[in-house]
Amino acid sequence: MARTAGSHSDITGPRIREAALRLFAKHGYAAVSMRRIASEVGVQAGALYNYIPDKQALLFSLLKGHMDELLEAWDETAPGGDxxxxxxxxxxxxxxxxxxxxxxxxxxYMELRNLEPENFIQIEALRGRYEAVLEQILRDGQAAGNLSVPDTRIAxxxxxxxxxxVNTWYREGGRLSEDEVAALYWDMARKAVGAG
Amino acid sequence: MARTAGSHSDITGPRIREAALRLFAKHGYAAVSMRRIASEVGVQAGALYNYIPDKQALLFSLLKGHMDELLEAWDETAPGGDxxxxxxxxxxxxxxxxxxxxxxxxxxYMELRNLEPENFIQIEALRGRYEAVLEQILRDGQAAGNLSVPDTRIAxxxxxxxxxxVNTWYREGGRLSEDEVAALYWDMARKAVGAG
DNA sequence: TGTTTATCTGAACGTGCGTTCAGATCAAGC
DNA sequence: GCTTGATCTGAACGCACGTTCAGATAAACA
Structure with a gap:
């Protein structure tokens, strides 16, 4: 894993992000040191700073990247109609x-509290946009009489x-496939909003 | 806030737990130092060790106390019948x-990953007991034909x-009272399990 | 082939960590 | 009023932290 000095890497950048994501998820931001991330990548801690200004920026970049990807993926999926x-x-x-x-x-969800205020605001805004997508659907459904939701925001x-x-219990290779899980949750979600 | 040396305290113990709970919830276990907890209590860091063997034991004690209280409270509430x-x-x-x-x-929910393995196992077992309570209700309801749940475990x-x-968005003094929140969630929960 | 330049090492910086402990302090019991 | 013993201080321990930077390295380009 050890990298020789002077060797290059178009891949070090992504590998840092992957290692940080995995370690932050497993142990938490505050519990993971830069040295640990570096060692996972096969590099000394100092080398990380060729790719990121500091640890906080690394966390923010992961969360921002995730939210952007989530919203973008939805925009590509988003159907119209009913x-x-x-x-x-x-x-x-x-x-x-x-x-x-x-x-x-x-x-x-877990590391929001470790974001510095200005970073927190940005991520929170993106999360709000995502929640608004669902709320809009519920409002439209309510208006169209398709479903019955006393309070669209809380719903x-x-x-x-x-x-x-789902990700507190789901483990890959478990008893249920992705489609089965989706079907079960859709069944409950549909009923919950009165579209029995 | 500062305490004079030699002064006593039947209240220092509880205050340590309260401060730790509040700080762990706000910033996360790994991000909160013993010195910070002590300063919140108005005491030097060393004094904490008259009450707890170490930081990990403090976290475990909080989680264990919470789960015990939760299960006990349910046992007192638990109704029979329908x-x-x-x-x-x-x-x-x-x-x-x-x-x-x-x-x-x-x-x-957040600090499970900061528990040492043997502590984690204990808390996880208590959580399992609590989840089992709900699952049993769902199974009984399914058997009695009161409700329709394809998979009681996932449900x-x-x-x-x-x-x-609810605690990601609820803030005291907000737009909805505790009872209103409970009513909204009960409405959705009831429908979700097919007891429309 | 020689030079350049991005990349990485390895050591160092100041700081704060969890924990320990000798000694100071003071409430309580005689 | 003296003694006892629980409680707390304040300093210290070794260690790990995030970050910086001069110098070593080797791929890329001339």
Whole structure:
């Protein structure tokens, strides 16, 4: 793993991010040292600073990258039409994203408190945009009479909480496939918003 | 705040736990130093060690205390009879507990990864017992035909995730009262398990 | 082939960490 | 009022932290 001095790397940058993501998810931002990340990459700690200004920027970059990717992926997926179909698309999209990027999802909920204020504000705004997507679907469905939600805002939080919870128990190669999980959650989500 | 040497304290013990709980919830276990906790209590760091063997034991004690209290409180509440009524009781109980002890709930989800293995196993076992309570209710309801849940295990996870998510957005003195929140969540939970 | 330049090493910096402990302090019991 | 013993201070321990930087290295380009 050890890298010789002067050797290059178009890959060191990405590897730093991957190692940091994995370690932050496993042990938490504050519990992971720069030396540990560096050693995972096969490099001395000082070399990290060719790629990032400091540790905080590394965390922020991971969270920002994740939220951007999440919103972008939704924009590509987002169907029009029937609110109920859009809700199903959202549920399946969120489950899939959560199962495929468990570490990103994990740290973007867990490490918010380790962001410095100005960074926190940015990530929080992106999260708000994502939640607003779901809330809009619920409002449209409510207006169209497709579903019955007493409080669309709280319902959006409740659904996202329910869906995201999947990564507290899901393990790859377990008893249920991704599609089965998605089907189960869609079944509950659909009923929960009164689209029985 | 400063305490004079030699002064006593039947209250220092509890105050240490309160300060640690608050600080761990706000900044995370790894990010909070013993000196910080001590200063919050108005004492030097060394004095903490009259009450706890080490930092890890402090975290464990908080989590263990919380889980014991949770299970005990449920045992006192737990109604018999109709599975649907028991489910409602569980939902309302969980919401109330989550709203009243947000910091305990928070750290007992967030700081699991900072527990040493043997401590983790214990807390995880208690959590399992709590989840089993809900799953049993769902199974009974399913058997009695009161509700329709394709997979009781996943449904239990989904419901707990949904309910616990309340403390990501709820703030005291906000737009909704505790009872209103409980009513909204009960409405969604009930429908989600097909007891429309 | 020789030079340049991005990359990395290895050592160092000041700081703060968890924990220990001898000694100071003071409430309580005689 | 004296003694006892629990409680706390304040200094110290070795260690790890994030970050910096001069110098070594080797790939890329002339």
């Amino acid at each position: 609110p109920l179909a859009r809700l199903e698309a959202f549920v399946r999209f969120h489950i899939r994203f959560t199962l495929r990027r468990p570490e990103s999802i994990f740290i973007s 959006a939080f409740a659904l996202i909480g329910m869906l995201t919870g | 599975p649907l009524a028991r489910l409602e009781a569980f939902v309302r109980f969980h919401i109330r507990f989550t709203l009243r002890r947000p910091e305990s709930i928070f750290i007992s 239990a996870f989904a419901l707990i995730g949904m309910l616990t998510g």
